[in-house]
Amino acid sequence: MKNKWQTVKLGDVCEIQSGGTPSRSKIEYWKDGNIPWVKIGDFSDKYISKTSELITQLGLENSSAKLFTKGTLLYSIFATLGEVSILNIDATTNQAIAGLKIKNNNQLDINYLFSYLKSIKDEVNRIGRGVAQNNINLGILKQFAIPLPPLETQQKIAAVLDKVQKIISKSKTTLEKYDTLIKSRFIEMFGNEIVESGKWKVEKLEDVCDLITDGTHKTRKIQAT
Structure with missing residues (x-):
């Protein structure tokens, strides 16, 4: 049954944009802000309901930051790759995070997409390690192949x-x-x-074990051709 499922490109089923950071040198972009601004450090649960920093309307209007609406799926694309969360509030993000807005909710379920993207985190990190700064761009993200039952x-x-x-x-x-x-x-x-006190002898694990290994590894193909 699984082989009969349609596979689509992420960019075909989601509108995808990255965020931005208002200038830190402009105090008016940050002081007394009331617009949530998401960093990767704010990814702790499935849903994001609050952020550690806020920006002002002026900061939003004078930067590449974008206001994503509640229900947008957020995906980290820089340094810490493959972290996924869903906005439970309207919020902006920094440039290390992409916002994914599903185009047709009758075609793709956000909770399914959330789970699938979490499942390919290791594969995404292997792709990211192929570039200097361990990141992926929006072009690569849009090519992700998504099984669509x-x-x-x-x-x-x-x-x-x-x-x-x-x-x-x-x-x-x-x-x-x-x-x-x-x-x-x-x-x-x-x-x-x-x-x-050092009264007990300390040994390296490799010196007291004959074999240290993990299981087999198989890389899934996550980019559409």
């Missing part, structure tokens, strides 16, 4: 992946708590000074 199928896929992500997030939180517990128990049992 029927809308109902997209929504089902997105719903399943969303549930999986919630389970992963919950498990990660639990593991972090266990890790903290283990470290505290270790210190209770042996004392932190034992490790710090």
